[in-house]
């Protein structure tokens with residue numbers, strides 16, 4: 262037996278009695294993926310085996326499950342939930358992650374570790390004969406496989422280029438997206454559920470101390486029957502890195518039914534893993550409790566000392582911060598004090614974090630005294646040059662008033678940081694509505710209104726204000742949705758700050774790839790026509806419900822503009838309208854808007870319309 266692979270530190274405390282029942286099981290112990298092997302812990306009726314076939318850590322359930330109805334050939338509903346924890350020694354090099362896999366064999370032969378996650382190898386990656394369906398918990402960005410970041414979940418079918426993937430996190434009940442860190446060492450619970458009737462695969466992840474969120478993170482509508490054999494095995498694979506340990510702390514699985522809940526109070530204690538406080542049950546021994554009390558007392562005292570230290574530092578620093586440069590006095594009403602913002606955002610705490618944009622982090626806050634809700638964008642900026650002009654521009658922007666612009670309330674400047682204070686928009690950005698709420702589809706009326714709103718904001722900036730203001734970065738992430746579902750353009754002028762910067766990589770062209778006017782690359786200058794170009798792309802994006810460049814679709818569809826243009830040439834422009842609208846849209850409006858989008862994104866700037874309303 263090739264035993265260099267696995268794994269099992271089994272402390273099985275076995276649960277339900279129906280383990281011989283081939284529709285599911287509950288594994289109530291834990292094991293480590295990758296690492297040294299110990300097979301002498303088979304003390305339970307739930308038998309997991311290592312594949313014994315590859316260098317990647319793989320643990321599979323010893324028996325296969327019947328996944329298909331033999332008469333109809335359709336895949337049964339199935340459901341699985343597991344709790345995992347990735348403990349890394351060094352956050353910089355923490356391995357590539359792990360995956361839940363459904364495979365035709367007990368283990369996946371020939372699979373490689375590292376970026377192949379123990380699922381595939383260089384020759385078979387992406388081949389349909391693999392018949393492997395997996396959910397990856399990826400902690401490393403591999404550009405080779407189009408990974409979106411180094412902390413995401415993805416649905417993989419026969420290959421490592423995920424069919425769908427999103428940064429790790431969950432939707433709280435009030436629609437906020439809360440980020441999670443996969444390799445934080447905290448136990449996280451994952452659900453993978455397939456519903457046969459709707460042919461929908463959902464993946465949800467959440468901290469163990471909150472109930473399963475209503476909305477899944479990933480949702481894929483697809484008939485899985487081409488990928489499944491009738492009998493398949495379920496298990497886990499890992500990248501088997503030496504710098505991190507990947508634990509499964511409980512796992513249940515069921516075909517044709519809901520996976521059994523994992524009893525949280527039985528979570529094992531593993532060195533290095535951080536138990537969520539509320540998730541901790543009675544698993545701790547008394548000694549540990551006493552130790553914890555002692556530690557928390559020491560911690561408390563240290564914390565007090567730290568707070569004193571910080572207070573002293575703050576009061577010292579304040580003297581310097583409050584010094585204004587002459588020119589800044591001019592813009593008085595738009596200046597906020599750092600103290601107020603510090604209090605408003607609860608010290609820029611992680612809980613207040615609304616998101617991360619191209620320019621910096623955005624925090625939610627409540628201004629002391631007035632109780633006004635604000636959003637604070639924190640930008641680190643080390644170029645003093647250009648700051649004066651930029652602040653002058655802020656004063657201008659601060660005076661802009663339009664129902665479709667996010668109001669800039671003011672700014673604050675501190676050493677190498679700049680803070681911009683905006684009205685708070687509780688519904689977040691359009692980006693979220695288009696791509697990150699799998700079960701919320703904007704209807705046509707809303708989309709049409711959003712396009713008109715942004716057009717009217719742009720008209721105001723370009724034509725109605727005393728001076729021409731160029732936005733420079735129009736895209737769904739910069740369009741915010743207010744309480745009444747009106748769209749408001751935000752973040753104007755920020756790209757300019759980038760223009761002023763010393764960074765040679767950003768000083769020539771500002772904007773976001775996919776929205777940048779091809780003309781600007783030659784002239785290097787932004788003007789209203791470059792905004793119109795980005796607006797054209799935006800219009801197509803909202804109507805078609807996809808990003809301007811989508812490498813995951815077929816070649817002719819990768820570039821949105823080209824695709825729409827081609828469909829128009831073939832007399833089928835309406836084929837490009839977002840399929841999620843299922844024909845519930847006004848035909849002539851959609852056609853008009855698509856053509857407008859194409860005209861605005863015309864490669865020749867002079868052809869683009871100048872006036873939008």
Ligand SMILES: *[C@@H]1O[C@H](CO)[C@@H](O)[C@H](O)[C@H]1NC(C)=O
Pocket residue numbers: 279282283284
């Ligand atoms: C297996 O267990 C499920 C639920 O516990 C039950 O509904 C089903 O009848 C069982 N099947 C067999 C073959 O025992």
Ligand SMILES: *[C@@H]1O[C@H](CO)[C@@H](O)[C@H](O)[C@H]1NC(C)=O
Pocket residue numbers: 298299300301302
């Ligand atoms: C395997 O597990 C047994 C029983 O817990 C233990 O006595 C033995 O030392 C372990 N072997 C290794 C190599 O960890």
Ligand SMILES: *[C@@H]1O[C@H](CO)[C@@H](O)[C@H](O)[C@H]1NC(C)=O
Pocket residue numbers: 308323324
């Ligand atoms: C694992 O499954 C094989 C058949 O696939 C069987 O022969 C073996 O006994 C099982 N192992 C255990 C420990 O049940």
Ligand SMILES: *[C@@H]1O[C@H](CO)[C@@H](O)[C@H](O)[C@H]1NC(C)=O
Pocket residue numbers: 330331332333
């Ligand atoms: C398979 O599908 C047929 C036809 O829909 C149905 O009558 C039968 O009950 C299904 N079998 C199982 C095991 O679900």
Ligand SMILES: *[C@@H]1O[C@H](CO)[C@@H](O)[C@H](O)[C@H]1NC(C)=O
Pocket residue numbers: 351354355356502503504
């Ligand atoms: C493990 O970490 C070290 C540095 O701590 C790094 O040099 C090495 O490449 C890492 N190994 C892997 C497999 O990531």
Ligand SMILES: *[C@@H]1O[C@H](CO)[C@@H](O)[C@H](O)[C@H]1NC(C)=O
Pocket residue numbers: 369370371372381382383384385
């Ligand atoms: C890749 O995996 C397949 C089986 O999944 C195996 O037949 C093949 O030999 C492997 N290739 C390499 C280069 O290891």
Ligand SMILES: *[C@@H]1O[C@H](CO)[C@@H](O)[C@H](O)[C@H]1NC(C)=O
Pocket residue numbers: 454455456461462463475476477480700
């Ligand atoms: C997937 O999520 C959607 C929306 O929450 C829900 O309607 C559907 O029933 C879910 N499917 C499964 C298999 O959980």
Ligand SMILES: *[C@@H]1O[C@H](CO)[C@@H](O)[C@H](O)[C@H]1NC(C)=O
Pocket residue numbers: 524525526527
């Ligand atoms: C969970 O485990 C604890 C301790 O073993 C036990 O007292 C409790 O009844 C269990 N809860 C459920 C719902 O099984």
